[in-house]
Amino acid sequence: MRIAFLSDIHGNREALDACLAHAGRQTIDRFVFLGDLVGYGADPVYIVDKVNEFKDRGALVILGNHDLAAATGDTSNMNEYAKAALDWTFRELDADARAFLKNLPMSEADEDRLYVHADAFSPTAWNYVTDASRAERSMRATTKRLTLCGHVHRPALYHMMPTKPAVHFLPQTGAGIPVVGNRQWLAVMGAVGQPRDENPAAAYGVFDTATQELTYLRVPYDIESAVEKIHAAKLPRILAARLFVGR
Amino acid sequence: MVREVLETGSTVDGYLIGEKLHTGGMATLWRVSKPGIDVPIVMKVPTILDGDDATIIVGFEMEMMILPRLSGLHVPKVYGIGDYSRRPYVVMEYIEGRALLDRLDEAPLLPEDVATLGARIATALADLHRQNVVHLDIKPSNIMMRASGDAAFIDFGLSRHLQLPDLLEAEFQVPMGTGPYISPEQLLRNRTDRRSDIFSLGVLLYHFATKVRPFGYPQSHHQLRKRLWRDPIPPRKLRPDIPPWLQEIILRCLEPDPKDRYPTAAHLLFDLQHPNQVQLTGRAHKVTRDPIFTAWKRWFRVQGLEAVPHQPEPGSIAAAPIVMAAVDLSEGMEALAEALRLDVGRMLSTLPDVRLACVNVLKLNRLAMNYSLDEEGRNIHVQKLVELKEWARPLRLEQERITFHVLEHAEPAQALLEFIRSNHVDQVLIGARGSSTFRRFLGSVSSQVVAEAECTVTVVRVPLPGALGLVRPVSASPLVESTAKGA
Incomplete structure (x- = not known):
């Protein structure tokens, strides 16, 4: 089975559509959305509808911190730009959309894999897995062999033997990595809708359960259109500008 | 992990176990067969000692990751791999031919024969490096010479795939390699440089040309590290009949700093195939080792270098076409x-x-x-x-x-x-x-x-005079052009 992982779409319709079209050109048996469907971008309604459709057809969808804030209107822990975008998003979404987001699970287990937005150590604390020690803390908190998460907006892969500290690896785009052996792995997916690793292309990943290979992918998309809509919605301009540089 | 002992006549995942070919410290080789595979194949199984020796397990994991990603004449073809955690094994082509180790007794070889042998190994290295793998344990016992004359590498237990996580680096704090052959940068825990294999090939060529190992058989960490600053005795000092071009090639491979070696295996191959075009430098004619002052300067520089893991630098082959x-x-x-x-x-x-x-x-x-x-x-x-x-x-x-x-x-x-x-x-x-x-x-x-x-x-091409004129449409469909906005 080939599973596509999409994380941190953040209301970016152009980026999501480009990734889905890319995924459509290969065999994908299941879609997993790792949270933060909305926030920052100008198309939250479209994204929620689209992901809802996928959910009806068997996709797994995980809750992200921006989804929770957009559903409840509670943006107290957000920085000013995120707050501005989330207040706007909250007003854009109707009650059904808010309810959909609010009822998303914090994490899902799937065979020997764990899907979570931030980390497994304390999913509701929204910790960022930005280094090996934080990855290790997450891996030690689960018995699952492979954790897939997002939240950081920069692709990374960590692995750990039971008696050793975790190690960071920077994955290369398109090279299938066998996540195997007597060790645990934690894969941070890059962001579909707001990459921050200096590469503006949308990021997603595919895992093949038969070969146990994880592939990180990048898809160029129509950034100009996404930017124009952010400007038209009068959202903070920095949310648009950063898309061009992927920062 | 399955601990049952394999024996002739038993079956594993559809493979019928045949005779035991080799038992080593790291792995055991069995001849096996399976319906549908009509070439000779072997199964390599890690030797599991008491207490799960991590070197063996992680080395085998690396080999199971790397081997199926390689193709071509210069590596064994893989037919199947076992489950990593339950029953690790690799089933691969049985390479008919001769291990290069058996030929060490023939040393010293004639210079032309050293060049021919070197060219075959350099060809195989160029092919391996192009597939993003650094072998990191090039030595006669890891090279098979096929009946066709082509060299094939075996044992990728210490290798590094530049696009995959390096499980070995993560596991060990000590340099990994084989004493006489290990490159200076491997001693500094850099496992990402393709030129490390060129160094080891230089050791091998030196040995075949002179019957002497350039750095002996080091027994201690200090002896191992000497190659970071001390150059070997020039081959022509040991055997005056070695031509300057061969000494130039061998000593360039053995330069302590990778930047002074051939940039790629293809460049080395080029010199081995065109002896009369080798650009001779001071290396070609020297009959003594570098002055002690030069060695001392290298030693001094090395003291400042830390042994730390390295990230691969992208595109090192592409820069030297x-x-x-x-x-x-x-x-x-x-x-x-x-x-x-x-x-x-x-x-x-x-x-x-x-x-x-x-x-x-x-x-x-x-x-x-x-x-x-x-x-x-x-x-x-x-x-x-x-x-x-x-x-x-x-x-x-x-x-x-x-x-x-x-x-x-x-x-x-x-x-x-x-x-x-x-x-x-x-x-x-x-x-x-x-x-x-x-x-x-x-x-x-x-x-x-x-x-x-x-x-x-x-x-x-050279444009013909008057060849530039109006472009006539060749089909009915109009040219469609689109221009990106902004950015």
Whole structure:
């Protein structure tokens, strides 16, 4: 089975559509959305509808911190730009959309894999897995062999033997990595809708359960259109500008 | 992990276990068979000692990751791998042939034989490196010579795939390799440099040329580290009959700093295949080791270096391509030759480590094959070589970056294609003569090279006077152009 992982779409319709079209050109048996469907971008309604459709057809969808804030209107822990975008998003979404987001699970287990937005150590604390020690803390908190998460907006892969500290690896785009052996792995997916690793292309990943290979992918998309809509919605301009540089 | 002991006659995942071929410290090899696979295959199983020796397990994990990703003549073909955590094994082609280890007793070999052997291993290395793998344990016992003469590497337990996580680096705080062969940078825990394999190949060639190991058989960490600053005794000191070109090649492979070695295995291969074109430097003629002061300076520099894991640097092969310019020296083709030189010059200016091979083909008459042996033939050959050098003179390229070759062949395109293949040429620049009806009918040399070469080919043309005019649409569909906004 080939599973596509999409994380941190953040209301970016152009980026999501480009990734889905890319995924459509290969065999994908299941879609997993790792949270933060909305926030920052100008198309939250479209994204929620689209992901809802996928959910009806068997996709797994995980809750992200921006989804929770957009559903409840509670943006107290957000920085000013995120707050501005989330207040706007909250007003854009109707009650059904808010309810959909609010009822998303914090994490899902799937065979020997764990899907979570931030980390497994304390999913509701929204910790960022930005280094090996934080990855290790997450891996030690689960018995699952492979954790897939997002939240950081920069692709990374960590692995750990039971008696050793975790190690960071920077994955290369398109090279299938066998996540195997007597060790645990934690894969941070890059962001579909707001990459921050200096590469503006949308990021997603595919895992093949038969070969146990994880592939990180990048898809160029129509950034100009996404930017124009952010400007038209009068959202903070920095949310648009950063898309061009992927920062 | 399954701890059951394999034995002849038992079955694992459909493989019938045959005779035990080899038991080593790390792994055991069994001959196996399976319906549907009609070539000889072996199963490699890690030797699990008491208490799960991490070296063996992690090394085997790396091998199971790397081997199935490799292809070609120079590695064993993989037929199956077991489950990593439950029952690790690799089923692969049984390479019929001879381990290079068996040939060590024949040392010292004749210089030509050392070069031939080196060329075969360098060919295999170039192929491996192109697949993003650094072997990191090149030594005679890890090289099989196939019946065809091709070298094949076995045992990738210490190897590094530059696109995959390095499980070994994460696991161990000590350098990994084989004492006599390990490169200086491996001792500093850099496992990402393809030139490490060139160093180890240099050790192997030194040994086959002199019957002596350049760095002995080090028994301690200090003895191992000596190669970071102390150069070996020049081979010609041990065996004066070794020609300067071979000493130049071997000592360049053994330079302590990777930057001073051949940039790629293909560059080394080029020198091994063209001994008379090897650019001789001080290395070629030295009969003593570097002055103690030089060694001391190296020692001093090394003290400041920390042994830390390295990240691979992208594109180290691409920065040092071998470029071939196929030069047409016929009369009337001067404008084309000049256009070609212009393009070659542009390319050289962007790539500091490029190596340029200037090639001209002397077309042989099929009916007079011995033509090149007579006086007139030799004169023509020398004359073409002179013209080729004159063609390249305006490029002002340092001698060590350029070579000249006049090939004699009845089929010019075949001669070029053979040269491209045997020298691992990365890019060809070739001129195309005008497009006459005659040429279109018979096919030109350049079009055949374009069609059959496995590398990038750039075709250089001289625009015909008056050839530029209005573009006439060739079909009814209008040209659609779109322009990106902004950015």
